[in-house]
Amino acid sequence: MPLPLAQASPWHVHALQRTAAGPAEPLAVPPRMEWTTRPGLGPGAEILGTDLRRKRLLELGCGPGHNIAHLATRHGAVATGVDLVGLQIRRARAHYGRLHNAAFVAGHALHYLQATNEPYDAIYSVFGAIGLVSPALLLPAIAAHLPPGRLLAFSVPHPERTGRSSSTDDRPRRDFVALPDHTRLPIARWEFDADRWTDHLARAGLTITSAQEFPDLRRVPRPTTLLITARKT
Ligand SMILES: C[S@@+](CC[C@H](N)C(=O)[O-])C[C@H]1O[C@@H](n2cnc3c(N)ncnc32)[C@H](O)[C@@H]1O
Known part of the structure; x- marks a missing residue:
């Protein structure tokens, strides 16, 4: 029996609406890796390393795979994307x-790493x-898959x-997934500032090397x- 939508994960509903809005067909590989809410703003793939050829990369929550495609094709990385929602995959x-x-x-993501x-x-x-x-x-599950000196990078909503x-x-805290039909569904999100991330990373055996914030002035006069x-x- 199909799962009633009201009981599905918000991320499943998100993927379902995205799929309904546009056919899943072969796409050209994006010319840039995006980390922020504003395409073109902020660094690209260089943040992951200067030479990514044959480097093994893992994206946790890859969605429709644009960044994996970019890293595998434009940088020669061996890239794997994991996503909770089968429809996204x-x-x-x-x-x-x-x-x-x-x-x-x-x-x-956690089960994949375990x-x-x-x-x-x-x-x-x-x-x-x-x-x-x-x-x-x-x-800690991420740290267990990184040899010493290797990198973790992540962007989160500010x-x-x-x-x-x-x-x-x-x-x-309570947050929302904004859906393509302009409604939204509640989710839980850890909303840490850079200092609290630093502490949590340290507890897992990871040393923070940079924390940058980016605005999206099309939306709000605050970092996003x-x-x-x-x-x-
Ligand atoms: C806002 S989208 C970002 C997708 C992609 N990284 C991008 O930038 O286009 C968040 C994605 O994380 C996935 N996700 C949420 N929780 C997850 C989990 N526990 N493990 C793996 N993926 C997860 C969702 O299904 C969704 O595809």
Whole structure:
């Protein structure tokens, strides 16, 4: 029996509406990797390393796979994208399944990491699983797949984007997934500032190397993206 939509994950509803809005067909590989809410703003793939040829990369919450396609094709990386929603993985494969060295896997980010011993040269998330899964669980699981010196990079919605202040404790807060039909569904999100991320990263054996914020002045006069990099100690 199909799952009634009211009980489906907000991310499944999100993927369903996106798929209904446009056919999942082969797409041209994006010319740039995007980390922020404003395409063209902020760094690109160079944040993951200057030479990514044959480097093993993992994206947690890859959605339709645009960044994986870019990294595998334009930089010669061996890139795997994981997404909780099977429909997103089906879209990613329809868009980019033809590409060499780009693989797409359905699953929860934490379960995927727990089910393999594979080491990675870099693990990243672009508004993906980091911030949506308990950092106390996810960050150690990520660190376990990074040899010393290897990189974690992630962007999250800036905790102060709506005018609220950052979390003053380690609990998640209520946020919303904005849907293509202009409605929204509630989710839980960990809304840390850079200092709190620094502490959580350190507890997992990762040292923060940069924290940058980016505005999207088309939307609000506040930062909308927080982009963090860290290295396995
Ligand atoms: C806002 S989208 C970002 C997609 C992609 N990174 C991009 O920039 O286009 C968030 C994605 O994270 C996925 N996601 C949410 N929770 C997840 C989890 N626990 N494990 C893996 N993926 C997850 C959702 O299904 C969704 O595709």
